[in-house]
Amino acid sequence: xxxxxxxxxxxxxxxxxxxxxxxxxxxxxxxxxxxxxxxxxxxxxxxxxxxxxxxxxxxxxxxxxxxxxxxxxxxxxxxxxxxxxxxxxxxxxxxxxxxxxxxxxxxxxxxxxxxxxxxxxxxxxxxxxxxxxxxxxxxxxxxxxxxxxxxxxxxxxxxxxxxxxxxxxxxxxxxxxxxxxxxxxxxxxxxxxxxxxxxxxxxxxxxxxxxxxxxxxxxxxxxxxxxxxxxxxxxxxxxxxxxxxxxxxxxxxxxxxxxxxxxxxxxxxxxxxxx
Numbered sequence: 001x002x003x004x005x006x007x008x009x010x011x012x013x014x015x016x017x018x019x020x021x022x023x024x025x026x027x028x029x030x031x032x033x034x035x036x037x038x039x040x041x042x043x044x045x046x047x048x049x050x051x052x053x054x055x056x057x058x059x060x061x062x063x064x065x066x067x068x069x070x071x072x073x074x075x076x077x078x079x080x081x082x083x084x085x086x087x088x089x090x091x092x093x094x095x096x097x098x099x100x101x102x103x104x105x106x107x108x109x110x111x112x113x114x115x116x117x118x119x120x121x122x123x124x125x126x127x128x129x130x131x132x133x134x135x136x137x138x139x140x141x142x143x144x145x146x147x148x149x150x151x152x153x154x155x156x157x158x159x160x161x162x163x164x165x166x167x168x169x170x171x172x173x174x175x176x177x178x179x180x181x182x183x184x185x186x187x188x189x190x191x192x193x194x195x196x197x198x199x200x201x202x203x204x205x206x207x208x209x210x211x212x213x214x215x216x217x218x219x220x221x222x223x224x225x226x227x228x229x230x231x232x233x234x235x236x237x238x239x240x241x242x243x244x245x246x247x248x249x250x251x252x253x254x255x256x257x258x259x260x261x262x263x264x265x266x267x268x269x270x271x272x273x274x275x
Contacts, residue, residue: 059102060100060101060106061100062098062099062106062128064098067096067099067110067140068092068095068096068140070110071140071142072090074112075090075142078116079116079146087146088145088146088147090142091142092141092142092143093141096126099128099136101130101135102130105130105131106128107128108126108127109129110124110125110126110127111125112124112125117144117176118144118174119177122141122144123142124139124140124141124142125137125138125139126140145176147174147175148175149171149184150171150172150175150178150182150183150203151170151182151185151188151189151204152168152173152202152203153167153198153200153204154166155200157197158194159194159195160193161193161194162191162192162193162212163189163190163193163209165186168189170186171201178203178205179203179205180205181206183203183206189204189209191212192209192212193209193210193211194209195209211245213243215238215263215266215267215269217239217241218238219237219238220237221236221237221238221267222235222268223235223236223250223269223271224268225271225273226271227272227274234252234253235252235253235254236250237251237253238269243263244263245262247263248269250269259271
């Protein structure tokens with residue numbers, strides 16, 4: 001046993017990933033498991049043992065690798081990422097062992113009770129049944145990471161500065177490490193305005209940006225009043241600044257009445273009346 005352990009430590013020290021062949025003392029390379037973000041360094045099958053009351057030939061085993069691969073497949077399906085897509089990496093934080101069962105109708109199912117998590121370990125259960133009854137349950141923890149192209153600042157942006165094409169770019173990042181509201185399309189930030197100073201390389205999110213004001217407080221505007229197919233206009237004064245789509249207070253120049261209206265563009269606002 002000490003000799004076997006010494007061999008493994010020596011191989012690990014030189015960076016080679018090996019394990020013991022099942023039921024032997026032979027050291028063999030460990031294969032890369034499909035669907036994993038990296039190589040699993042070591043899977044040690046459970047030691048075979050006699051099951052009391054049964055002959056050795058009647059034993060049945062659910063392989064650890066089958067459980068692991070089933071778990072990986074389910075996680076990929078739930079994440080909506082096909083096998084081979086390098087945007088998703090899955091690294092086991094603990095490894096299952098073979099499960100040996102007595103004779104009977106053995107089966108298992110994989111459960112993902114809390115969904116796929118990108119900022120906490122994803123917990124997966126392998127529930128093993130025998131003759132339709134629960135036999136055992138194995139818990140697996142997986143480090144699941146999804147990388148996406150997100151919009152980042154290419155240079156320092158000042159507060160209230162307009163976003164222009166040369167001030168942003170795509171960069172692939174681990175979304176589990178990003179704040180909520182990150183942006184994945186350059187079109188979503190074009191023409192927006194920085195709320196605060198933004199450092200180079202910072203991933204942009206919707207809370208950092210705002211639409212620029214197209215109407216300033218005190219500006220003269222045209223008030224468009226629409227009711228069905230009828231429209232009338234009146235001269236007004238903006239009591240607030242606002243961007244396209246905002247609802248602001250406007251004063252009718254003639255009646256002096258203050259109303260609320262939606263900003264259409266830099267010179268007009270809309271009041272919609274319903275019959």
